[in-house]
Amino acid sequence: MAAALAFGWAEVGFAAPNGSVALTLYRVRAFPDEFVGRIFGVFKLITHGGTASGALVAGMAVSNDKLT
Template sequence: MPESPTSCSRPSSCSSWWWARDHRPPWAVGLILASAGVGGLAASFAGPWMDRHGSPRTVFLGCLWSWTLCLLLIALSPNTVVLALAWAGVGATGAISSIILTMARVRAVPDAALGKVIGAAAVVAEGAVPLGAVVAGYFLAAAGPGLSAWVIFAVMAALTLTCARFLRPLDAARPPQPAKPALP
């Protein structure tokens, strides 16, 4: 039986506790956790095409709805295959939204400020990862996996609805400009 998240003696047992809660074999836990990376890698090939053929707002909102649907599947199903497919969808959605948001920044921000803007966005995004892990770990330990999955889904659904209502099209979009040579 897996250890509880509050008494984990090994980091590897703590990270897979949620999936092992249903007494899944190690290969099933690995399949579920690896599927997000596989989904992200596969979607990285589709992201540039989506950037060229869709508006940033439309693609980003599609990503939010897709992510919300995947979280609903995670909350609803204990099935290993469904969980793996849902996590592959989360990984794919994350890759596509990263591509779309980065390209929107490249088009909207003047070249002189682009490095600072992308750097600031990276600090915020990467800084949120450890904070989210700590908060989610304590919440998971306190509320359990079932309630945690439903709360995460509810928060994502609320964020998706808010973005769908208030996110405006990017008016200042411009195509990327080639870098100017340093010497004439």
């Protein structure tokens, strides 16, 4: 079981940076230079906002008395 989990995390550790580089290159090539900063800002807002809202929802779910 531990080996399977380690293998899974190794795949994530390998795939995430490669996917990030590929998406960044796509954004730089697909959009005009004057919009690249704004596009990156929107993607950061979506990803970081999703992280924060996910933590908020998880905290509310854990603290909910109906779950215990």
